[in-house]
Amino acid sequence: MTLPDPGAWGAILAIAAMTVATYLCRISGVVLMGFIPLTPHVRRGLAALPGCIIAATVLPLIERLGPAAAVALLAAIGSMVLRRNELLALVVGMSAIAGLRALGF
Amino acid sequence: MGKAAAPMTGAGMLLGARKVAVLMPGVVVFAVAFGAAAAGKGLSLFETALMSATVYAGVAQLVAMELWRPEWSWGAIAGLAVVTATVNARMVLQGASLQPWFAAYPKTLNAAHLFLFTDASWVIGTRYRAEGGRDLGVLIGSGLALWVVWLIATVAGHLAGALVSDPRRYGLDLVMPIFFAAMIVPLWRGRRAALPWVVAGLVALVTAKLFEGYAFIIVGALSGALVGAFRDDAA
Numbered sequence: 001m002t003l004p005d006p007g008a009w010g011a012i013l014a015i016a017a018m019t020v021a022t023y024l025c026r027i028s029g030v031v032l033m034g035f036i037p038l039t040p041h042v043r044r045g046l047a048a049l050p051g052c053i054i055a056a057t058v059l060p061l062i063e064r065l066g067p068a069a070a071v072a073l074l075a076a077i078g079s080m081v082l083r084r085n086e087l088l089a090l091v092v093g094m095s096a097i098a099g100l101r102a103l104g105f
Numbered sequence: 106m107g108k109a110a111a112p113m114t115g116a117g118m119l120l121g122a123r124k125v126a127v128l129m130p131g132v133v134v135f136a137v138a139f140g141a142a143a144a145g146k147g148l149s150l151f152e153t154a155l156m157s158a159t160v161y162a163g164v165a166q167l168v169a170m171e172l173w174r175p176e177w178s179w180g181a182i183a184g185l186a187v188v189t190a191t192v193n194a195r196m197v198l199q200g201a202s203l204q205p206w207f208a209a210y211p212k213t214l215n216a217a218h219l220f221l222f223t224d225a226s227w228v229i230g231t232r233y234r235a236e237g238g239r240d241l242g243v244l245i246g247s248g249l250a251l252w253v254v255w256l257i258a259t260v261a262g263h264l265a266g267a268l269v270s271d272p273r274r275y276g277l278d279l280v281m282p283i284f285f286a287a288m289i290v291p292l293w294r295g296r297r298a299a300l301p302w303v304v305a306g307l308v309a310l311v312t313a314k315l316f317e318g319y320a321f322i323i324v325g326a327l328s329g330a331l332v333g334a335f336r337d338d339a340a
Contacts, residue, residue, distance in 0.1 A: 014181075018165065030204045049329075052330050056324075
């Protein structure tokens with residue numbers, strides 16, 4: 001038996017899949033709490049996970065988008081270190097990439 | 106509702122909404138960025154709003170935009186679900202930490218309000234409970250208020266993004282990477298704690314070179330988390 005192709009419903013099905021996956025994440029910790037002991041190892045691994053996901057997403061992206069993107073991201077990080085303002089970091093990063101691209105990089 | 110052991114009041118919900126208000130400017134910017142990125146990736150306004158309403162997880166939604174495609178196979182949909190679960194894996198620990206609070210309430214109520222569970226409501230709920238609060242309305246009110254603002258700002262971002270004819274020229278294709286990179290700063294806990302991130306980034310780079318698709322996020326992130334889990338933290 002083969003499923004019919006997602007076709008025109010692809011985007012909606014993708015959103016539905018994300019909804020189910022996210023909801024399962026939301027409830028599974030509460031449900032599993034009584035069964036799985038959170039050892040220090042598990043706790044430390046999960047604590048490191050958010051930063052790991054960011055690094056694992058952004059680094060290959062920089063490699064693909066090129067040096068102008070790398071400069072823009074570093075400018076945004078620098079702005080965040082100095083001011084801790086997400087909006088400002090976004091403005092700085094986007095100004096950097098728009099400027100560099102206008103100059104032909 | 107409202108019995109002493111397991112209170113859930115309207116006053117609590119208002120308190121939760123007030124507590125979450127300080128986070129609203131950041132959330133609005135994040136939602137507008139997502140809406141604009143979604144418009145740039147070709148999602149319709151309906152699809153964009155639907156995702157914000159039902160997924161309601163900012164980072165996962167921005168990652169999804171990076172992986173979005175015009176045509177979907179079942180494999181690609183399953184892959185997106187796996188990446189989403191990986192990005193949201195932190196919710197498992199957050200939910201587990203608040204489970205003793207939820208245990209006093211009916212299972213159906215917990216199943217319903219956890220749909221609105223976010224990083225923000227976790228932080229607010231954790232702090233509130235540490236101060237001796239027991240009203241579940243605080244958690245629900247913060248999640249609900251954030252959901253409404255998240256949805257409205259998403260729609261605004263999509264409408265604004267659609268006005269930009271060439272997203273690349275204004276750097277809109279970099280909105281997600283910039284936000285991601287900027288998020289590293291509040292997560293920073295010193296150089297030793299960053300070692301797993303370095304491992305994650307390098308493993309992801311190599312994986313992205315060797316394999317097609319987006320397995321690199323999962324392989325890289327889990328490699329880094331493993332390093333974080335088994336590194337000697339005594340120093």
